[in-house]
Amino acid sequence: xxxxxxxxxxxxxxxxxxxxxxxxxxxxxxxxxxxxxxxxxxxxxxxxxxxxxxxxxxxxxxxxxxxxxxxxxxxxxxxxxxxxxxxxxxxxxxxxxxxxxxxxxxxxxxxxxxxxxxxxxxxxxxxxxxxxxxxxxxxxxxxxxxxxxxxxxxxxxxxxxxxxxxxxxxxxxxxxxxxxxxxxxxxxxxxxxxxxxxxxxxxxxxxxxxxxxxxxxxxxxxxxxxxxxxxxxxxxxxxxxxxxxxxxxxxxxxxxxxxxxxxxxxxxxxxxxxxxxxxxxxxxxxxxxxxxxxxxxxxxxxxxxxxxxxxxxxxxxxxxxxxxxxxxxxxxxxxxxxxxxxxxxxxxxxxxxxxxxxxxxxxxxxxxxxxxxxxxxxxxxxxxxxxxxxxxxxxxxxxxxxxxxxxxxxxxxxxxxxxxxxxxxxxxxxxxxxxxxxxxxxxxxxxxxxxxxxxxxxxxxxxxxxxxxxxxxxxxxxxxxxxxxxxxxxxxxxxxxxxxxxxxxxxxxxxxxxxxxxxxxxxxxxxxxxxxxxxxxxxxxxxxxxx
Numbered sequence: 024x025x026x027x028x029x030x031x032x033x034x035x036x037x038x039x040x041x042x043x044x045x046x047x048x049x050x051x052x053x054x055x056x057x058x059x060x061x062x063x064x065x066x067x068x069x070x071x072x073x074x075x076x077x078x079x080x081x082x083x084x085x086x087x088x089x090x091x092x093x094x095x096x097x098x099x100x101x102x103x104x105x106x107x108x109x110x111x112x113x114x115x116x117x118x119x120x121x122x123x124x125x126x127x128x129x130x131x132x133x134x135x136x137x138x139x140x141x142x143x144x145x146x147x148x149x150x151x152x153x154x155x156x157x158x159x160x161x162x163x164x165x166x167x168x169x170x171x172x173x174x175x176x177x178x179x180x181x182x183x184x185x186x187x188x189x190x191x192x193x194x195x196x197x198x199x200x201x202x203x204x205x206x207x208x209x210x211x212x213x214x215x216x217x218x219x220x221x222x223x224x225x226x227x228x229x230x231x232x233x234x235x236x237x238x239x240x241x242x243x244x245x246x247x248x249x250x251x252x253x254x255x256x257x258x259x260x261x262x263x264x265x266x267x268x269x270x271x272x273x274x275x276x277x278x279x280x281x282x283x284x285x286x287x288x289x290x291x292x293x294x295x296x297x298x299x300x301x302x303x304x305x306x307x308x309x310x311x312x313x314x315x316x317x318x319x320x321x322x323x324x325x326x327x328x329x330x331x332x333x334x335x336x337x338x339x340x341x342x343x344x345x346x347x348x349x350x351x352x353x354x355x356x357x358x359x360x361x362x363x364x365x366x367x368x369x370x371x372x373x374x375x376x377x378x379x380x381x382x383x384x385x386x387x388x389x390x391x392x393x394x395x396x397x398x399x400x401x402x403x404x405x406x407x408x409x410x411x412x413x414x415x416x417x418x419x420x421x422x423x424x425x426x427x428x429x430x431x432x433x434x435x436x437x438x439x440x441x442x443x444x445x446x447x448x449x450x451x452x453x454x455x456x457x458x459x460x461x462x463x464x465x466x467x468x469x470x471x472x473x474x475x476x477x478x479x480x481x482x483x484x485x486x487x488x489x490x491x492x493x494x495x496x497x498x499x500x501x502x503x504x505x506x507x508x509x510x511x512x513x514x515x516x517x518x519x520x521x522x523x524x525x526x527x528x529x530x531x532x533x534x535x536x537x538x539x540x541x542x543x544x545x546x547x548x549x550x551x552x553x554x555x556x557x558x559x560x561x562x563x564x565x566x567x568x569x570x
Contacts, residue, residue: 054080054082054083054086055086056080057076057077057079057080057083057087058086058087058089058090060073060076061073061076061077061087061091061094062090062094064076064094065093065097065098068098070094070095070098070100073094074091077091084116085111085116085117085122088110088111088116088118088122089118089121089122089125092104092107092108092111092122092126092129096125096128096129101129101132104125104126104129105129105130105135108126123142124157124160126142127139127142127160127161128160128163128164130164130168131163131164131167132167132168133167133168133169135168136168136170139164139165139168140173143161143164155181155182155183155184155185155188158177158178158180158181158184158188159185159187159188159191161174161177162174162177162178162188162191162192162195163191165177165195166191166192166195166198167195167198169195169198169199171192171195171198171199171201174192174195175192184218185218186218186219186220186221186224189208189209189212189220189224190220190221190223190227192208193205193208193209193212193224193227193228193231194227196208196231197227197230197231197234200234202231202232202234202235203235205228205231206228206231206232206235206240209224209228209231212224220251222253222256222258222259223258225247225248225251225253225259225262226258226259228244229241229244229259229263229265229266230262230265230266232244233265233266233269233270234269241267241270244266245263248263257285257286257287257289257290258289260290261287261289261293263276263279264276264279264290264293264294265293265297267279267297268293268294268296268300268301271301273297273298273301273303276294276297280294288321288322288324288325289324291325292322292324292325292327292328294307294310295307295310295311295328295329295332296324296328296331298310298328299328299331299332302335304331304332304335304336305332307328307329308329308332308333308336308341311325320352322354323354323357323359323360324359326348326352326354326359326360326363327360327363329345330360330363330364330366330367331363331366331367333345333367333371334363334366334367334370334371337370337371337372338371339367339368339371339372339373342364342367342368342371345367346364346380349364355383356384356385356386358386358387358388358390358391361380361381361384361387361388361390361391362388362390362391363394364377365381365391365395365398366394366397368380368398369395369397369399369402370398370401374398374399374402374404377394377395377398378395381394381395387415387420389415389420389422389423389426392411392412392415392420392422392426393422393425393426393429395411396408396415396429396433397428397429397432399411399429399433400429400430400432400433400436403436403437404433405434405436405437405439406437408430408433409430409433409434409439409442412426412429421454422456423456424456424457424459424461424462427446427447427450427456427462428461428462428465430446431446431447431462431465432465434469435465435469435472438469438472438473439469440469440473440475443465443466443469447462450462460486460488460494463483463486463488463494464493464494464497466479466482467479467483467494467498467501468497468498468500470482470501471497471498471500471501471502472501476498476501476502476510479501480498480514483495483498495517495518496518498510498514499511499514499515499518502514
């Protein structure tokens with residue numbers, strides 16, 4: 024789409040006048056004129072007018088279908104493009120070269136892999152798959168469908184490959200969680216020497232290194248980037264910040280950020296998100312407050328990171344200030360911001376404000392629903408949380424793993440064992456969601472709180488995780504609430520065997536003894552903590568000081 028300027032606006036006005044004259048004169052728009060009008064409307068981003076022109080055109084041919092499909096793809100409207108492709112097939116029209124490529128791109132998602140394969144067959148019949156443009160499109164399609172082995176087959180038969188071919192395949196390996204193979208492909212590209220990687224290739228490689236345990240690889244890629252002269256690219260610098268943050272090297276991430284000559288919203292939001300994710304929320308807000316004048320614009324990602332920081336610090340006054348910024352920037356209806364804002368109010372204890380903000384929104388997504396469900400659960404409003412969950416399902420919004428953590432927590436706080444089991448089982452049965460250790464922890468806590476310690480132990484033993492200390496500690500915490508000495512002793516022994524130097528185990532067991540007035544045993548455990556040189560992390564509180 025072109026950027027509107029004085030000349031282009033004049034052309035648009037003239038074109039609309041011509042279209043209006045044709046309509047008034049009763050001139051029948053055929054495929055040739057219709058295609059020209061559709062191309063014009065899509066060029067100026069007027070999708071509705073393009074669609075209306077398409078519907079008004081009689082005797083539609085391959086050319087006009089191609090214009091519409093291409094226009095939808097350029098506007099990232101894959102669903103409408105797929106619907107038109109279906110119509111094209113029903114009419115038995117033969118797509119041209121560019122339409123076939125648009126069709127391949129339209130099917131670039133895992134759930135549409137079979138349709139992509141069918142178009143591949145059609146491509147082989149009419150175009151050689153070894154053609155550079157076609158081969159690149161096929162590699163990109165299969166990579167996005169996470170069928171990287173098929174992308175490799177196309178790559179191998181291509182007569183000529185360019186930087187895009189290599190980058191698309193490297194990205195395909197990363198999307199399929201095969202990061203080692205992605206790096207092997209990058210080394211092959213580097214050893215050729217004839218094709219220089221672009222900034223997009225290097226960003227993909229940084230993504231691969233951030234997902235692997237060997238931190239030194241990220242350092243090596245960083246050095247290679249400097250050697251190639253790509254260091255000053257904002258896109259690469261943001262990827263470096265993200266890579267260092269994911270590796271837990273926040274100081275190195277900030278070093279990259281502070282050395283940037285120009286910072287875009289992506290680099291700002293990446294740095295702030297890194298601070299928040301690593302428990303340095305105060306630094307995230309300080310960064311925002313100290314340098315906000317240097318920001319090009321405050322976008323939804325920056326605001327979301329700042330609101331998440333407020334949630335971590337329970338800094339509601341700062342959160343309210345950000346609420347004002349949200350309104351001023353016109354982002355109060357942005358779904359990313361809505362979820363973060365609701366979560367901030369609920370986490371800070373102002374669930375009424377969170378609910379009001381939620382209710383004002385015309386549209387909701389999984390994040391905003393999850394934020395309020397989790398808020399209800401955190402405040403002991405189990406029935407409200409479950410009611411909202413069912414309202415979410417009725418609205419056709421698919422839950423994710425975080426939603427179910429909120430739902431199971433609500434069941435736990437409200438003692439709804441039967442309902443908890445139902446939701447735990449429906450995760451995979453109804454939504455094909457993997458159950459993580461957090462979901463198992465919620466169920467163990469629910470059963471433990473309900474006094475069903477043996478049932479909780481059975482579930483814990485079945486849990487498919489190598490390390491189960493979180494689950495054992497959760498169950499010990501439940502025993503502590505009930506003063507269950509027998510079960511507490513047994514579980515504590517198991518935990519001490521797994522983590523002999525973890526003070527929280529001794530503290531929880533000491534609390535169980537104290538609740539049963541077994542003071543000698545309680546003091547004995549506290550002395551053991553001191554004698555063993557174990558240190559329990561002290562609790563802390565935050566207060567907001569007005570300046």
